[in-house]
Amino acid sequence: MKGFDGSERFELVREIGAGGMGVVFEAVDREQDNRVALKTMQRLRPLELYRFKQEFRSLANIVHPNLIRLYELVSDGRDWFYTMELVKGVDFIHHINASKGEQERLRPALFQLCQGVSALHDAGKIHRDIKPSNVLVTAAGRVVLMDFGLIKELNKNQCKSTDTGIAGTAAY
Helix, strand or coil, X not given: XXXXXXXXXXXXXXXXXXXXXXXXXXXXXXXXXXXXXXXECCCCCXXXXXXXXXXXXXXXXXXXXXECCEEEEEECCCCEEXXXXXXXXXXXXXXHCCCCCHHHHHHHHHHHHHHHHHHHHHCCEECCCCXXXXXXXXXXXXXXXXXXXXXXXXXXXXXXXXXXXXXXXXXX
């Protein structure tokens, strides 16, 4: 996000990644004395702001080891951002291809990914953009699903999304 340089409370350390809605930074939370991931908004138009808030609110109360943990939605009067767990790891494909024992890594990683997706579905949500770059695996082997920008509510009566449009990354 052009012009975003942190806040009084959050000191930016480095950019981690960028997507259609925002930029994610590693940041120091001076108040809590720890490091977090901080996602900013690219544009502050009403629809984008609504989606950004919806992304946060949809997952803020869902806690599962295979879903990234969201902490706080913040507006400092000029910028909107939210903080979340800082996960240090590699994307799903790099994790699987990291050694000759692909089968040994693939099964437990897929199992954990399915557990995270199941927790979302149990909460009445559908991710709609699961792809390798939205799944990190830590050095300890913990799989973490993230980036909920396209999340939607499931229609519990029909077990499908309430949105009939196509969403997500076409290749996946």
